[in-house]
Amino acid sequence: MEKIVIKNQDETNSEIIIEKGLVKNLENYLNEDKKYFLITNTTLFKLYPEIIAKFDKDRVIVVKDGEKYKNQKTFNYITDKLLKAKIERKDAIVALSGGVVGDLAGYVASSILRGVELIQIPTTLLAMCDSSIGGKTGYNTKYGKNLVGSFYFAKKVLIDTDFLKTLKESQYKCGLGEIVKYAFIEKSCKHPVSYGLLDILYEKSTYDIKLEIDKIVSICVNLKAKVVELDKKEGGLRKVLNFGHTFAHAFETLSNYKGMCHGEAVAYGMKCAFKLAKEKEFIDEEYYKKALCVIDKFKLTTKELKFKKEQIINLMKQDKKVLDNKINLILPVESALVEIFDNIEEPFVEACLP
Numbered sequence: 314m315e316k317i318v319i320k321n322q323d324e325t326n327s328e329i330i331i332e333k334g335l336v337k338n339l340e341n342y343l344n345e346d347k348k349y350f351l352i353t354n355t356t357l358f359k360l361y362p363e364i365i366a367k368f369d370k371d372r373v374i375v376v377k378d379g380e381k382y383k384n385q386k387t388f389n390y391i392t393d394k395l396l397k398a399k400i401e402r403k404d405a406i407v408a409l410s411g412g413v414v415g416d417l418a419g420y421v422a423s424s425i426l427r428g429v430e431l432i433q434i435p436t437t438l439l440a441m442c443d444s445s446i447g448g449k450t451g452y453n454t455k456y457g458k459n460l461v462g463s464f465y466f467a468k469k470v471l472i473d474t475d476f477l478k479t480l481k482e483s484q485y486k487c488g489l490g491e492i493v494k495y496a497f498i499e500k501s502c503k504h505p506v507s508y509g510l511l512d513i514l515y516e517k518s519t520y521d522i523k524l525e526i527d528k529i530v531s532i533c534v535n536l537k538a539k540v541v542e543l544d545k546k547e548g549g550l551r552k553v554l555n556f557g558h559t560f561a562h563a564f565e566t567l568s569n570y571k572g573m574c575h576g577e578a579v580a581y582g583m584k585c586a587f588k589l590a591k592e593k594e595f596i597d598e599e600y601y602k603k604a605l606c607v608i609d610k611f612k613l614t615t616k617e618l619k620f621k622k623e624q625i626i627n628l629m630k631q632d633k634k635v636l637d638n639k640i641n642l643i644l645p646v647e648s649a650l651v652e653i654f655d656n657i658e659e660p661f662v663e664a665c666l667p
């Protein structure tokens with residue numbers, strides 16, 4: 314069992330526990346005297362009846378599966394159910410899910426009765442390594458993704474990699490995109506331990522990486538936990554987590570969030586960032602080749618993107634603040650280290666696009 318604590322100034326520390334098979338003994342992590350309300354989706358409800366059965370059936374809320382349901386309507390559905398079931402401030406919400414329900418349930422927990430305890434049980438690779446950690450919650454609106462929400466740290470994040478056994482290969486890939494990102498930003502995360510994630514991903518076969526996924530999840534969680542502890546509300550350091558994302562968000566918008574998952578979009582984005590950094594001579598040819606080798610290993614960028622460069626640039630300008638027509642970017646500068654640049658000229662950005 315591994316325990317990682319994200320310290321807050323007040324008593325609201327966030328505890329992350331990583332243990333294979335943990336959920337089988339979920340009761341050990343819950344408080345007998347507390348009422349727990351479970352929020353999950355239809356897919357997990359069917360896949361994991363033995364976990365659902367651990368909760369009082371009047372306190373289980375099941376929402377439809379899909380990013381398109383991460384909206385105000387589902388938020389209202391959940392809060393209505395909770396209020397009808399007479400949730401009280403001393404009760405807690407448990408989110409059993411990937412990032413979609415996790416973000417929604419987190420926002421519900423942060424706002425219902427002005428805040429009740431939240432426990433996250435992430436069930437996708439992406440949620441384990443990324444979305445369940447760091448306190449970002451919210452839902453999508455017609456104006457864009459995640460535009461309504463809050464920062465609200467889960468009291469506990471319980472990570473059990475046994476959930477990955479039922480995850481579809483395509484969903485696994487989405488998580489791998491973010492894992493590769495952590496490898497390229499490791500030194501920027503200011504974690505005192507040097508894990509060498511990039512070399513692990515570079516040297517091992519994809520088969521071995523899958524076998525060692527517990528260790529890799531643990532590394533990613535440790536890195537993210539450190540970054541968000543140092544920067545709770547995205548004032549500065551957290552920006553390194555957005556490596557590849559300014560490009561990725563443009564690709565996701567242009568593809569209408571279809572045909573490409575977030576992790577794949579991030580992989581395309583990281584490739585652009587590496588190309589640009591090489592052109593600018595921030596990195597040498599050797600690191601460039603190594604980086605591409607790692608991204609290609611996971612077959613995250615196998616499709617040919619056919620977006621217009623002008624459209625990509627326009628969207629990238631919307632994504633981040635633009636000064637004098639210069640786009641804000643996070644770029645690699647040496648092995649596992651990135652820096653934030655606000656002075657990259659548009660022609661350089663254009664030249665690195667697919």
Ligand SMILES: NC(=O)c1ccc[n+]([C@@H]2O[C@H](COP(=O)([O-])OP(=O)(O)OC[C@H]3O[C@@H](n4cnc5c(N)ncnc54)[C@H](O)[C@@H]3O)[C@@H](O)[C@H]2O)c1
Pocket residue numbers: 354356357360378379380383410411412413414416436437439440443444445446447448449450458459476477478479480481484487
């Ligand atoms: N809060 C954050 O910091 C943060 C960070 C990154 C992403 N996100 C958000 O996360 C969301 C994406 O999360 P996601 O990729 O986990 O998607 P998701 O929650 O939609 O899960 C993907 C699919 O896998 C299914 N699934 C989940 N666990 C499973 C399991 N163990 N076995 C079989 N199927 C399973 C789900 O039902 C769903 O169909 C996006 O909405 C994104 O905005 C949030």
Ligand SMILES: [Zn+2]
Pocket residue numbers: 491558575579
């Ligand atoms: Zn991401």
